[in-house]
Amino acid sequence: MRLSVEPSTSPADYDFTHQIRVRFVETDAMGIVHHSNYLAYFEETRVAFLAHVGHPFTEWREAGLESPVLESFVTYRQPLRFDDVISVHLALADVTRATFQMAYLITVGDTAHSTGVTVHGCITAATGRPTRLPPWLVAMGS
Template identity: 45%
Template sequence: MPFIYRRRVQFYETDAQGIVHHSNYFRYFEEARGEFLRSRGLPYSEFRKRGLEVVLLTARCEYKKPLYYDDEFEIHLTLKDLTRFTFSFEYEVLKEGESVSYGETKHCIVKEGKIVSIPEDVRSILG
């Protein structure tokens, strides 16, 4: 079952054509990811207290239909993959139940500038 993050498009997120600028989808994914982790009791601030950083390795997005100012939409976030060193999420952006974009991100955990294996408690929270 996906984690669902709900949001409304703000005017400043639109471009000269009046649609959401493509770069904002990655911000939306980050917001959804942050809320997912927070909902599981592990906000980004907790990672930082532990000397850990969540680092983005790859990101991609497919744009199917535009979003406009004041549109309400949902992001359905699902854990796609979890290995010893990396984890990946899938994102589906829906407006009125219709898919408007799809994205993926892949991450790792870094401590003192080096990639480390994902701590067991983090693995269980993600999984």
Template identity: 35%
Template sequence: MNIIPYHRRANYYETDQMSIVHHTNYIRYFEEARIDFMRQIGCDCRKLEEMGAIIPVVDAYARYHKSLHFDEEFQVNIRLEKFNGSRMEFSYEIRFPDTGELAVSGHTSHCFVDEQQKPFSVKHRFPEIYRRMMSALSPQPVTA
């Protein structure tokens, strides 16, 4: 599946006293890209929540390579690395689109829970969501 990278500019309010984007905002950028990714594959997060499927973050990690500044354009490349119906993991690369230079890399892990916060698998409850997620799963490299 061909996913279009998420593009935007850094806002002034996201910067700190050193005029760089504060480190906490990169996790927000991951979330924005993930919501966009889900929309692109036909799994709108708002509709999922209305259906009773909530997708909390279980783990988040970011490694900072180069700072973003106010009004700089960036893109977030996102991949669905793992998915088994109840858990999933995304990887992210925030890059400068003009140069391709890496600003931040990271990953997040998630699970599906119902409105009572009980984990469940979408495989049987929402088979179409399962199919779409499986089709968006990034191919894993072959190891020798």
């Protein structure tokens, strides 16, 4: 297991925030957001973060790189519901030469609803073989 980050429940501990409105299609028969959608919220926020720091995911792809998810972890604290406006807070939490971890906190207002972590590697798109992270990402983690 590569996951080594304990995500905080304090929004102040995160560098980036992205808002998402919960769609009806994301809810289950109990009227709450299905657990699988939390990972999609993390992904949408991760893509927005990369664009925010000036390295959109399209740049990775143009450079022939991919950043597959190697591990993911989610703690569900309070249910999310249709039409909630959620804030997904993200922090680049741990960076090595070959992997990086991102921590997430989902809030509605002042209430923590979920925390999570994703662990990513870096591979070449052409061969699918592991490669080092881009230097700008390693520098951000320092």
